[in-house]
Amino acid sequence: MSKVQASAETRDITLVEAVNMALHRAMADDDNVVVLGEDIATNGGVFRATVGLKEAFGFKRVMDTPLAENLIAGAAIGMATQGLRPVAEFQFMGFIYAGMEQVISHAARMRNRTRGRLHCPLVFRAPFGGGIHAPEHHSESTEALFAHIPGLRVVIPSSPQRAYGLLLAAIRNPDPVIFLEPKRIYRAVTQSVKDNGEALPLDTCFTLREGDDVTLITWGACVQETLQAADKLAEQGVSCEVIDVATVSPLDRETLLCSVAKTGRAVIIHEACRNGGVGAEVAASIAEGAFLDLQAPAVRVTGYDTIMPYYRNEQHYLPQVEDIIGAVEQVIAL
Amino acid sequence: MSKVQASAETRDITLVEAVNMALHRAMADDDNVVVLGEDIATNGGVFRATVGLKEAFGFKRVMDTPLAENLIAGAAIGMATQGLRPVAEFQFMGFIYAGMEQVISHAARMRNRTRGRLHCPLVFRAPFGGGIHAPEHHSESTEALFAHIPGLRVVIPSSPQRAYGLLLAAIRNPDPVIFLEPKRIYRAVTQSVKDNGEALPLDTCFTLREGDDVTLITWGACVQETLQAADKLAEQGVSCEVIDVATVSPLDRETLLCSVAKTGRAVIIHEACRNGGVGAEVAASIAEGAFLDLQAPAVRVTGYDTIMPYYRNEQHYLPQVEDIIGAVEQVIAL
Amino acid sequence: MRQIHEFQVDSTRYLDDHGKPLGELPLQAENTDRVLAAYRNMVLTRTFDSKAIALQRTGKCGTYPSVLGHEVVGTAIGQGMRKSDVFVPYYRDQASHILRGVSLTELLLYWGGDERGSAWKNCPEDLPISVPIATQCCHAVGVAAAMKIRDQSRAVVCCIGDGGTSKGDFLESINLAGAWHLPVVFMVINNQWAISTPRSLQSGAETIAQKAISAGLPGHIVDGNDYFATVEALDTAVERAHSGKGATVIEAVTYRLGDHTTADDATRYRTAEDLKRAWEKDGIKRLQNWLHDRGLWSPDKEKALQAECKQTVEKAVESYLATEAEPPTAMLDYLFESLPAALQQQREQIADRYRGGRA
Amino acid sequence: MRQIHEFQVDSTRYLDDHGKPLGELPLQAENTDRVLAAYRNMVLTRTFDSKAIALQRTGKCGTYPSVLGHEVVGTAIGQGMRKSDVFVPYYRDQASHILRGVSLTELLLYWGGDERGSAWKNCPEDLPISVPIATQCCHAVGVAAAMKIRDQSRAVVCCIGDGGTSKGDFLESINLAGAWHLPVVFMVINNQWAISTPRSLQSGAETIAQKAISAGLPGHIVDGNDYFATVEALDTAVERAHSGKGATVIEAVTYRLGDHTTADDATRYRTAEDLKRAWEKDGIKRLQNWLHDRGLWSPDKEKALQAECKQTVEKAVESYLATEAEPPTAMLDYLFESLPAALQQQREQIADRYRGGRA
Numbered sequence A, B: 001m002s003k004v005q006a007s008a009e010t011r012d013i014t015l016v017e018a019v020n021m022a023l024h025r026a027m028a029d030d031d032n033v034v035v036l037g038e039d040i041a042t043n044g045g046v047f048r049a050t051v052g053l054k055e056a057f058g059f060k061r062v063m064d065t066p067l068a069e070n071l072i073a074g075a076a077i078g079m080a081t082q083g084l085r086p087v088a089e090f091q092f093m094g095f096i097y098a099g100m101e102q103v104i105s106h107a108a109r110m111r112n113r114t115r116g117r118l119h120c121p122l123v124f125r126a127p128f129g130g131g132i133h134a135p136e137h138h139s140e141s142t143e144a145l146f147a148h149i150p151g152l153r154v155v156i157p158s159s160p161q162r163a164y165g166l167l168l169a170a171i172r173n174p175d176p177v178i179f180l181e182p183k184r185i186y187r188a189v190t191q192s193v194k195d196n197g198e199a200l201p202l203d204t205c206f207t208l209r210e211g212d213d214v215t216l217i218t219w220g221a222c223v224q225e226t227l228q229a230a231d232k233l234a235e236q237g238v239s240c241e242v243i244d245v246a247t248v249s250p251l252d253r254e255t256l257l258c259s260v261a262k263t264g265r266a267v268i269i270h271e272a273c274r275n276g277g278v279g280a281e282v283a284a285s286i287a288e289g290a291f292l293d294l295q296a297p298a299v300r301v302t303g304y305d306t307i308m309p310y311y312r313n314e315q316h317y318l319p320q321v322e323d324i325i326g327a328v329e330q331v332i333a334l
Numbered sequence C, D: 001m002r003q004i005h006e007f008q009v010d011s012t013r014y015l016d017d018h019g020k021p022l023g024e025l026p027l028q029a030e031n032t033d034r035v036l037a038a039y040r041n042m043v044l045t046r047t048f049d050s051k052a053i054a055l056q057r058t059g060k061c062g063t064y065p066s067v068l069g070h071e072v073v074g075t076a077i078g079q080g081m082r083k084s085d086v087f088v089p090y091y092r093d094q095a096s097h098i099l100r101g102v103s104l105t106e107l108l109l110y111w112g113g114d115e116r117g118s119a120w121k122n123c124p125e126d127l128p129i130s131v132p133i134a135t136q137c138c139h140a141v142g143v144a145a146a147m148k149i150r151d152q153s154r155a156v157v158c159c160i161g162d163g164g165t166s167k168g169d170f171l172e173s174i175n176l177a178g179a180w181h182l183p184v185v186f187m188v189i190n191n192q193w194a195i196s197t198p199r200s201l202q203s204g205a206e207t208i209a210q211k212a213i214s215a216g217l218p219g220h221i222v223d224g225n226d227y228f229a230t231v232e233a234l235d236t237a238v239e240r241a242h243s244g245k246g247a248t249v250i251e252a253v254t255y256r257l258g259d260h261t262t263a264d265d266a267t268r269y270r271t272a273e274d275l276k277r278a279w280e281k282d283g284i285k286r287l288q289n290w291l292h293d294r295g296l297w298s299p300d301k302e303k304a305l306q307a308e309c310k311q312t313v314e315k316a317v318e319s320y321l322a323t324e325a326e327p328p329t330a331m332l333d334y335l336f337e338s339l340p341a342a343l344q345q346q347r348e349q350i351a352d353r354y355r356g357g358r359a
């Protein structure tokens, strides 16, 4: 079928390499998988996420497009209605907005609108989040915009293993998935990943660390700072449960509520601005679903309600380890 | 300046007529106010919101545009940087998505980006919400998408008087305002409105009815059902405070928290789907800010997390008076 | 040193306003069966249309966009396409849908506010009606790209109105079709109006067909009330697509003889004379005259056809009106392939509420 | 009956690759002071450019897009515009910004991650750098519409890359400019690449200028390394706009001689020969040769200019490096005209946190 190696090799790789590995695997496994986007074929993507695909699978299945995000989104939808499984890259999340109409009005609706006659088995990938000293519009984390749209899944990996397993799941999923890759940790950590073609479940949170005193709920790059905070808090004798939400919509409230029922306290951490962020839904769900269990209100540690500053000041916007620790101390004090 | 009548005449008018009255008033008061959109000049708008403007102020200030929402949004931004105060109509909220990139990446950012050198004193108007037996895409209520974007104000009138006063305020405001008009009640109620040029404050909730037992928080067309529910509940001896949020972003948390501090209970009602709706932010803010006052969790009565059904079934999607009463009974029981 | 690059589009008509040939007719005129089938479809479409408007006026259907004035071009599209091609419509393509196999009942269900109106059984790959203007053009190139990726000899026909050609989607899509040599035909139905906005306010371009030049594509104008000019253009463009020669843009010039939709009142923005002049160019009457002149048609045949169409429409209306609404839980049943756990509770709530569980 | 509609675009160059006239030069060649000023701006721009790249390489500046190869067209834009006109740039217009009055320090602040880099003091109405491709075109027509609404004799010049012309915004905007006869000039800087995507993959159109035809606008191609051809086209188009004759689309053909940005490595997707051939057409060298042949330039003058430019750039770099970052609270101070009550608490938090209040 193709020359790509399909052995279950295990390698220590970065998150972006895991994305690449999953793309190779998915394309090798299924001829219907095609990849498209700006600079993804010959150049291998500006973050190198698609490197090698064109060489392995040919330009018919790995397509450099003209510069038009609305077109990329819409063409992917058209391909998907024909049973292809397009994986379209938006070079940065900040450039997906031109494609919003297609995402909201068509990708999310095609199955419902046709009562299942047509559907959209596609993945819209985009690197997202700040902290890499990039120019304006290169630091967006507006996952909440997509999470609010019924018919979409919004999936955010936070480790190489989860990037591999969740991307495979997203591609195999028969419905549209917005797959947001935290670029700040594209190369920050490595992990041994087995290229075994095994997908991870969507629609479920991952409990990364068990604890009794407080539940830390987060996703994306913030998982790093959250785990660091949990480490430090452990030294102070505070036992944190750390949950990577991973699929921020539809939201696996059950896992969250079970954890909060146990700990009685929750801190929600995300990089997006606070007002109307996914953290609001998490907090509202916890408030409603665990009212009697809560010993303190769920507290949110987030970006401020403003535009991500240009890079000289971006660290002042991003949630830091100390902010998480501060919030935990606050809810523990109650 | 123009032939439009600028007397402080008082008339019994509908919400859409109040919009029209405010537009006339704003254009008469300030030559910089211009109006643009699809079918708004010669035709007076598909809902007649702009009727008479072209005749009164001429085609230079009242512009029928080609069919391109992205262009309408972006051209309005360009005009605004020159000190005009464009009021652009999107024919239905469901068609604003093509303009999302301009709204998010430019309108909301121009002032911040240029450190105040340029700014965007513009209003993007759109009829929104369901319940008028319209075709697909004509029933959207995705205010949450805009509420999450820093730099925007999202304002929703729910009566003729507030439509008049808030639209004047929005037009005079030096920053971009998304002005969403609940089309279900465009003509459902009339109210006497004085054309006195007086604006209402933005960034503040309106308490429509005082009460002690529970705070009902809502906006847009749902204000109608909420007031009806409050009436019925009064008969049962339940005293409801009813708050019209009006400016859903930035959110006037103070008014909400004061009310909940008094009543100890809150029900949030909106038509948009629940997951990640503005109700989530309201609920999260209440949970965080009124934790010790709450005798029951804030409960949300909303649309379901799905696509607004075509009109034969739309009433099954929309929150009904009984749903609100049921939710109040539920929180009162706790 | 100055160099000149030249470009052109052509425009074609074969019949005058009364159906008299202006010169030699194309081959398509010889296929009498096909011409007669076309005529029948036009009449059926028009019969359906006036019934749908009547249903709306009497509260039995939702907002409906009349197809009056589009019957000829819609029929030409339906005939020009092969079964295995994919049709990517906008919302005023009733004449084409009928030929593709969409039932009149399905069409009524759609405009009657029922999602099952897009669950087309007979043309399962055609895209559903697209309400957000011009967005369907991007789907069309995606479908065409899929065909090309798979080396299929198939084509896509995509419809859009004159107003729609101002929206980026159209221009981005024709550009991709040109860059990738995609098997797609863009049919611009220039009916002179986008709701109240006249063609002249949409663009300073003298013709819409010349937008094809921006994409390096051939652009053709046809008289959209001239069946022969329109069907010839379709046949040629579809054949071109099938044989791997790439995309075509066709501007079919016609006139929207009705209101924009049943929610519109066109007298607000256009004159009675304009409308009257447009009626004089009506393509159905024109083809009828031609058929008559050729001895292929008669008042009796016309009467029989009218009766037959009426009956067909009545039957569809009956079955439409007899269709019960879906249970409200259907609003969650097609959102995803299978309902995520997160939504199960909402589905139960809907069911409860519907059964009166709430009250 | 078939009718043909014809359209054309022209393409112009005056100098050969070595700066020798290919024929008669336009009037612009006689304005020696202006030509010399142009040359100086090109050299200053190039000097600035290599310094900015060096700063990025040493960690003193952020990702930076080299302007190498755009100096001629950028300079022609700056010269063609009048002070009261409005410039609507994209992100590779350093040569124009300098002539508009943006300071080199401001440019460095911008690319150094500081919003004050867009608070331009000397050209307060120019729009800031636009990162989202093509979006600025819509602003340009909005600004031009404002001028027209107010009956001003002013013009807008809007820049965009070849890649950008595939995005709907460009096509929608030129269409509005045509429909509304707006005083705007669209400068397409066709440098053959959009990051790694070659011009040939962007569009099947033979030229980009022909996209103007879709909007009913005149389209012209100029050799963007030929100062005379480019500045003549600008002068003409700006004059046209000022005199109410409407919009123009100009395609300036050049080559991106550097990487896309400092984050890019162009050797991944283009050959050394390509680049070498492009260098042979370098517009700065070409103009220098011409000046030399005319007796207007000398090695001494060149040496002096280089030294002067270096000094100017060094001074700007010093002032850039000496600029302290804004206090973090600035992130809320320019969001709205005045801070809404809802955000006051967050501003206090930021201030606290900055003062170490959190720790």
Ligand SMILES: Cc1ncc(C[n+]2csc(CCOP(=O)(O)OP(=O)(O)O)c2C)c(N)n1
Pocket: B038, B067, B069, B091, B095, B098, C092, C131, C132, C133, C160, C161, C162, C163, C164, C165, C191, C193, C194, C195, C256, C260
């Ligand atoms: C993106 C978008 N904007 C606005 C509308 C509202 N609208 C519906 S039809 C229409 C006019 C379309 O005109 P045209 O494309 O010429 O098609 P026609 O209706 O004349 O067949 C408009 C503005 C819409 N459906 N989608």
Ligand SMILES: Cc1ncc(C[n+]2csc(CCOP(=O)(O)OP(=O)(O)O)c2C)c(N)n1
Pocket: A038, A067, A069, A091, A095, A098, D092, D131, D132, D133, D134, D160, D161, D162, D163, D164, D165, D191, D193, D194, D195, D256, D260
């Ligand atoms: C809407 C959008 N999509 C993608 C990008 C990422 N990007 C930055 S520059 C660029 C290529 C632009 O090429 P072109 O328009 O030819 O201008 P050039 O850089 O060659 O001067 C891309 C894809 C962006 N900035 N904006």
Ligand SMILES: [Mg+2]
Pocket: C161, C162, C163, C189, C190, C191, C192, C193, C194, C195, C256
């Ligand atoms: Mg039309």
Ligand SMILES: [Mg+2]
Pocket: D161, D162, D163, D189, D190, D191, D192, D193, D194, D195, D256
């Ligand atoms: Mg380029």
